[in-house]
Amino acid sequence: MKKLLMGNHTVSWGAMLARAQVIAAYPITPQTQIVEELATLCAEGKAKAQFIKVESEHSALASCIGASAAGARAFTATSSQGLALMHELLHWAAGARLPIVMANVNRAMAPGWNIWTEQTDSLAQRDTGWIQFYCENNQEILDSIIQAYKISETVSLPSMIVLDAFFLSHTTEPVEIPPQELVDKFLPPYKPQYKLDPKEPHAFGGLSSTEYYYELRYKIQKAMERAKEVIEETDEKFNQIFERKYGLIEEIETSDAEVILVTSSTITSTARFVTEQLRKTGKKIGLLKVRVFRPFPSSEIRDALSNCEKVAVIDRNISFGSGGIFASEIKSAIQKMGKQPVIFPFIAGLGGRDITVPQIEEMINYTFENAKPKEEILWRGLKYENI
């Protein structure tokens, strides 16, 4: 059944279809409709979930942690300042190995007070141990939430489904809503290995001296490494039932490309159009979409970039004192290659400023025309010439 849904409502429907049992969330623009729709679906009895009204995002994740530890499927959603408020508990949820799924609407961090899209909020949490999916369209959001529960419950790590503010959250697209029976067939009920149970009481996550902590951290990294395979297997199983697949990355005309453009989130959507048009003019341009950022698909990216000369990366984020985050991780990943392509790290669209078709074209042409980038960071779309 196809429904016209805005990105935020797609998140709600995804959580409902995945049979989230406990939903605790606090409103923040531009995520509010996720919570409103879930509250409505719960009130109408369509979503069989306990909805907890909490007083902050920190409490929201704390409630999810408690619920998940007790064996329930937990869901929350937030954005920028809210995600930042949850920060200590992001570490906790991953360290406690709880398969919580959270939707984060990418929004710029304040100050200045900006509600429009930027990837820094979720990327700033990249060290916490959460699996991260960057979605390009609303169908991908719905499908990724359903997949995420299966992946998280297999490797015992929480997942973050990331969507652009307004470009996805408030954009209405037709979304294929799978029947509940098919989702149930793909995603059985959650069976935790360890849970809070008065009949068999244990305390979890207690004092860990230097004797044991290190090994537990090693296990988390190993789980992240395993998550890469699990993500691909789950995608394959999803494809068999629902006839849609996404992968860790997506390569578009990369095999004979001289320059490959790397994008994520909705930038990919625009980039598809630009690269298609440029191909018609004879330019050997390819496009690489990075969907999964954690675990970072290093070997897949190395393979995708193995035949090209140059790589243009568009980052709608920045790590101050360093540069674009996707570019930095790609630079690390290509270290292992015999012949490394030259990376052109572009930053654009911070604070939700539009990344336009002409801008992407200029970035691609710049990359073709220059042997290497003329600056450490290639800023694009700034308003004033003299900085």
Next chain:
Amino acid sequence: MKEKKIKFNKIGDLPYLTVSLGTTRVNLTGQWRSFRPVIDYQKCTRCMICWKFCPDVSVIKEPNSKKAAPSEKIAHLPAPVINYDFCKGCGICAEECPVKCIEMKPEKK
């Protein structure tokens, strides 16, 4: 309950999270104590202020107590009894006792 030593041979044997094997039914946290409160029942008026202030629930009301009492008038009242399994020796009971009948004695090893 008897303590059992668990040996891990490889990282795969470890649970992915610290898991306590029992509750405080087996983990008697009074072991943390360095000073223990001792009530002099000849002075204790059984006002129960120590019971009210204990932050741990380690002072128990003992009804029909056989403990000594300073006078017949109060001997029928429940007596405060320290639960040394969980008392951590914070000394709040001794501090708050209005007749100062609780002494904090060093825990002998």
